[in-house]
Amino acid sequence: MFSLNNQLELRKIAISSLITCIYLPSIVTVISYKGLLYSLGNGSTFYVLLLIYIAELLKSFYLNSNVVSKKIKSKMQARDVINSGIFLLGVTFCFFVGMILFGAPMLDSHEETLMISALLTLLTVFPLVAHAGVESAMQLLFGVKHFSRDTIIEMLVNNALLTVCGAWLGAVVIPLDWNTPWQKWPIPCYLGAIGGHLFSNVLTILKISLMSAAEKNPVLNFVVSVLNKFNLSK
Amino acid sequence: MFGHGFLLSRKTLSDVTECSPLSEISCEDGGMITKEYCNDDLKIKHVSSNIGAFLACAPKRNRVVLILVDALRYDFTEYDERIEKPLYYQNRLPIIQGILKQHPERARLYRFMADPPTTTLQRVKALVTGSLPTFVDASSNFAAMELQEDNLIDQVVMSGGKAVLLGDDTWSRLMPKRWLRSHALYSFHTWDLDTVDNEVDSKIYDELKKKDWDLLVAHYLGVDHAGHRYGPNHPEMARKLKETNNRLQKIIEMLPPDVLLCVIGDHGMTESGDHGGESRAERTAAMFVYRVSGLGDEGALSVGKEVQQTDLAPTLSAALGRPPPAPSLGNILFSVLPKMSKSITLLHLSNNLKQVTKYLIRYGEESQQVSLDKLANLINATRDQIEKAANVETDIDLQNYVSDVRNLMENIRSTFREVWVEFDSLSMLRALLLLLLAIFFNWLITEGVPFESISNIFASSFVPTGLISLAVCTAVCYTAYYFSYLEDLEHSIILSTGLISGGLTCMLVIMHWDGITQRWYEGRSSFYERFSRAALVASAVILVSNSYVIEEGTSLSYLALSALGLISWNIGNVKAVVCWALCGVALALSRSYRGCREEQGDCWTAGEGAPTGQASRAALVLALGSVAATVAITRRHVGWRGYGITLGGVLVCAHWAVGWGALGSPAQSKLMAKLAWLVVVVMFILLWKRDGRGATIPLMVLGLVLYLANVLVLGASYAPAAALALLSGFLTLNIVSWMKTDSASKFSLSSRCNSCVACLWALLACYNFYGTGHHATLGHIRWAPVFHAGDPNYISIGPLITVVLTSLHLFGMPFMFGATVPLLLLWGRNGVSTLGSRTQMAAVFSLCLKFALCFAIRVFVCALSATIHCRHLMIWGVFTPKLLFESGACAAAFLGTVLGATLTAWHLPPHQRNS
Numbered sequence A: 001m002f003s004l005n006n007q008l009e010l011r012k013i014a015i016s017s018l019i020t021c022i023y024l025p026s027i028v029t030v031i032s033y034k035g036l037l038y039s040l041g042n043g044s045t046f047y048v049l050l051l052i053y054i055a056e057l058l059k060s061f062y063l064n065s066n067v068v069s070k071k072i073k074s075k076m077q078a079r080d081v082i083n084s085g086i087f088l089l090g091v092t093f094c095f096f097v098g099m100i101l102f103g104a105p106m107l108d109s110h111e112e113t114l115m116i117s118a119l120l121t122l123l124t125v126f127p128l129v130a131h132a133g134v135e136s137a138m139q140l141l142f143g144v145k146h147f148s149r150d151t152i153i154e155m156l157v158n159n160a161l162l163t164v165c166g167a168w169l170g171a172v173v174i175p176l177d178w179n180t181p182w183q184k185w186p187i188p189c190y191l192g193a194i195g196g197h198l199f200s201n202v203l204t205i206l207k208i209s210l211m212s213a214a215e216k217n218p219v220l221n222f223v224v225s226v227l228n229k230f231n232l233s234k
Numbered sequence B: 001m002f003g004h005g006f007l008l009s010r011k012t013l014s015d016v017t018e019c020s021p022l023s024e025i026s027c028e029d030g031g032m033i034t035k036e037y038c039n040d041d042l043k044i045k046h047v048s049s050n051i052g053a054f055l056a057c058a059p060k061r062n063r064v065v066l067i068l069v070d071a072l073r074y075d076f077t078e079y080d081e082r083i084e085k086p087l088y089y090q091n092r093l094p095i096i097q098g099i100l101k102q103h104p105e106r107a108r109l110y111r112f113m114a115d116p117p118t119t120t121l122q123r124v125k126a127l128v129t130g131s132l133p134t135f136v137d138a139s140s141n142f143a144a145m146e147l148q149e150d151n152l153i154d155q156v157v158m159s160g161g162k163a164v165l166l167g168d169d170t171w172s173r174l175m176p177k178r179w180l181r182s183h184a185l186y187s188f189h190t191w192d193l194d195t196v197d198n199e200v201d202s203k204i205y206d207e208l209k210k211k212d213w214d215l216l217v218a219h220y221l222g223v224d225h226a227g228h229r230y231g232p233n234h235p236e237m238a239r240k241l242k243e244t245n246n247r248l249q250k251i252i253e254m255l256p257p258d259v260l261l262c263v264i265g266d267h268g269m270t271e272s273g274d275h276g277g278e279s280r281a282e283r284t285a286a287m288f289v290y291r292v293s294g295l296g297d298e299g300a301l302s303v304g305k306e307v308q309q310t311d312l313a314p315t316l317s318a319a320l321g322r323p324p325p326a327p328s329l330g331n332i333l334f335s336v337l338p339k340m341s342k343s344i345t346l347l348h349l350s351n352n353l354k355q356v357t358k359y360l361i362r363y364g365e366e367s368q369q370v371s372l373d374k375l376a377n378l379i380n381a382t383r384d385q386i387e388k389a390a391n392v393e394t395d396i397d398l399q400n401y402v403s404d405v406r407n408l409m410e411n412i413r414s415t416f417r418e419v420w421v422e423f424d425s426l427s428m429l430r431a432l433l434l435l436l437l438a439i440f441f442n443w444l445i446t447e448g449v450p451f452e453s454i455s456n457i458f459a460s461s462f463v464p465t466g467l468i469s470l471a472v473c474t475a476v477c478y479t480a481y482y483f484s485y486l487e488d489l490e491h492s493i494i495l496s497t498g499l500i501s502g503g504l505t506c507m508l509v510i511m512h513w514d515g516i517t518q519r520w521y522e523g524r525s526s527f528y529e530r531f532s533r534a535a536l537v538a539s540a541v542i543l544v545s546n547s548y549v550i551e552e553g554t555s556l557s558y559l560a561l562s563a564l565g566l567i568s569w570n571i572g573n574v575k576a577v578v579c580w581a582l583c584g585v586a587l588a589l590s591r592s593y594r595g596c597r598e599e600q601g602d603c604w605t606a607g608e609g610a611p612t613g614q615a616s617r618a619a620l621v622l623a624l625g626s627v628a629a630t631v632a633i634t635r636r637h638v639g640w641r642g643y644g645i646t647l648g649g650v651l652v653c654a655h656w657a658v659g660w661g662a663l664g665s666p667a668q669s670k671l672m673a674k675l676a677w678l679v680v681v682v683m684f685i686l687l688w689k690r691d692g693r694g695a696t697i698p699l700m701v702l703g704l705v706l707y708l709a710n711v712l713v714l715g716a717s718y719a720p721a722a723a724l725a726l727l728s729g730f731l732t733l734n735i736v737s738w739m740k741t742d743s744a745s746k747f748s749l750s751s752r753c754n755s756c757v758a759c760l761w762a763l764l765a766c767y768n769f770y771g772t773g774h775h776a777t778l779g780h781i782r783w784a785p786v787f788h789a790g791d792p793n794y795i796s797i798g799p800l801i802t803v804v805l806t807s808l809h810l811f812g813m814p815f816m817f818g819a820t821v822p823l824l825l826l827w828g829r830n831g832v833s834t835l836g837s838r839t840q841m842a843a844v845f846s847l848c849l850k851f852a853l854c855f856a857i858r859v860f861v862c863a864l865s866a867t868i869h870c871r872h873l874m875i876w877g878v879f880t881p882k883l884l885f886e887s888g889a890c891a892a893a894f895l896g897t898v899l900g901a902t903l904t905a906w907h908l909p910p911h912q913r914n915s
Ligand SMILES: [Zn+2]
Pocket: B070, B071, B119, B120, B123, B224, B266, B267
């Protein structure tokens, strides 16, 4: 999995995961403190998505800095931006339709479904696009390209998969008849997606710190290999 | 065996108690001495002690106000000044104690004991009939909610009295059309504490002023809902109890002098506010009776004594001048009735005893649940008691007589209670263990034993040995029964054959143990395989929770779509993803056909629950279009059999089109339906004609024939749902046929013969039960499908046709999916049809077994959940129907797989047979 070759990359990954582990829970805590947790589905909480967008953008700038590779030049052409914008809109639409197929309300609550589709796009596909460009993201999506060498992309793909898993698991509480406000669509899936994303970042940090500790204590290699079993991306 | 121990059943009788007014009883009956002294008292004395005489109606009729405060536990009505800090449910009903102190001759307060299940529907039925209703009140109209037995309301209405209803709509559904005025409301919003109560309040005071009714029933739900939502020790409970107190005060002030006010609870509640089980807190409700003009003597029943809820129906009937309802097993409580003379008391007692005698006789005629000698003893005892009425002279005699009658009734009640109220846990446990054993061993075999060994097993003497040993076992059981060594034949046969089958399967596992363990060591499941299996187990495990049972349609489509998605992602090409998306669209479209059930709140009250009669024009067009499209697309791919399918499709469309709307002619429509069925049967027979090209096409035709059969019973409104089911199956078959096979030849079959495929197919089959508009409740069983081709009651095989059509209507989808299981292996280019026939059969057998096992696991979990929840609030409303429906679906799936496997075996190319 993560190879110990590129220390710089590992450090960047660790720091970006750490940043995520800090800013996401703080957003959630601030929102629940202000009592807005149960209105996460409304359009009024659009600023949350905006915050996440800005944070991911900054993280991708950080990840792209100091990279010598030709592919990932920070040469922001207008055409690239428009392409990626269209691609992201397409992915949001796919998530929207996908969620309706899976069981989200078909004829109403479109605003809520849109909010959660946007969140999922921001947390899964957007970092990939910002880091590697639209073409690479599409190739990855369709399983054409393999990325076994590139640890950053591996981390981003893991994040994406675990975010979707979190959203999937979050739907488990919706049919229960507890009549609590946090069971309404889309809040469980919304929080589940954020939770999944967080969990993936925590795992990354754990892996990296264990790996660097395992250099000194070979005993810990066993734990590292156990953690590698969580590797979903194949 | 499980059902025998679990499904408490009770035979309902449609008898009605009749009585003749005293004026119609002549003194000459039975030779009375002098005609001059023929007054009412003498008539009564004569009738009371004469077993053969008719029941005489009591001369006086009082008006009764029955207020049911749902979940009014007895300790809510107590008042203790010494408590310094009363809990939220204590000391909140001071009016009751106040009246008891001020006017002790006008009021009574008792502990009103309920029998389990302490759920509201069962309790209301029990209160009006005076009996102990259970889940299966086996009556002629199994699925209807309407009460079929004689009850308090019917007795009132029969004699020309009038009844008014306010409150919970359970009453109006149990006893429709008997109410002079009825203001009934939907009652399932348990988080809403006030709507029903406020509605009743707005009407009850006006009703109390009117004089045109004899019985006023008001059912308040606030206390019960507060208990469910917050529990008894909460300020909201205090608020509701205070409201109840004010209400009672106002009603007592407004009450006319001779009206009997009866305030009862139907059950209590636990510390958490729920009810349904048999704990003392749930069974102890309260009964408060008040009458301005006074009540009879207390006798032995002082304040706080226990009184059975079965006693309410006969007592109120007596108050209203009627005999007790026919199924009642209760006493008449004279302490809550107006004071009456000795002769009238004896008249009531005699009526009660005669009614009970008649019930015992009739129950013995109709059912063998209670042994005949026990019944005979009880009947003799009641007859003796009736005759002893002649010896009652003094008041002390009367009191003794009353308590003798009470003891006798208690005896009778406990006899019936044993049969109707207690679960046979031993049967249930044995059945569960047997089922678990079967599933476990079969799972080991299907997962572990490799294909080659399976064909060897079949070729060996295993199957004949098994069959012979089962036959021997059954014969031994019969002989033992004949010679009276065994008592319960059915149980013994099932238990012994089950154990022997288990033993044989176990031996098989042991013999092939090496192969099984080797496969475990070598096998590597990929993520999607494990996920599918986990999805199936998850779909079973969530059935332990009532909210997931209610929302099962949604969760099944969710799991099926996720499993399918992972499989198609694993395949990796665009075709698979598009198919998956289309399948998702098909499942989402079928959502509009799902409807809803009673517990699903807003959906139900908006009227989407109950399916309506005729299809609308749009529905008809959709139905015609779907059938036409399906037939047109598929007929080209099934060879010469396509003509039959086309003919069948045309006839089905004609059947709907001709019978629709005002211009339709029902006779012609039924003729079309009969012709369509003829085509279906002929096509089915033609399936067995071998044309040497393998089993794929016959299986496809089988699927289409079953589709046509389903569409005929579902009717025009739900026909497109069947087409959607077919489409989802078709897309899944395509995706499965593109599954990647491993390179190693040993496992080249394994990817498609995998349990993940069987699990996915089982999930789809279970989903399409919901997708075609069904629900796992008995109230959703419709009778229209039975009559669509004419009335089967006129033919001699009518009952058989009814059963077949109803089963097909309910379980047609699992049957269809079961019959097409072999297609999962034969479809497409990578199919099994290229391999040798023995391997083919082994693979088909293995996959069919896995599919059947999926259903068996679901049934097992349903049975387990019903056992765990046997005293839960929703046991009769949710879990038991789910168990019944799941067993039915399992049986249909088994039958379907047997049919599909047999068809496949029949059509195997003969020249490959000897390979
Ligand atoms: Zn109740």
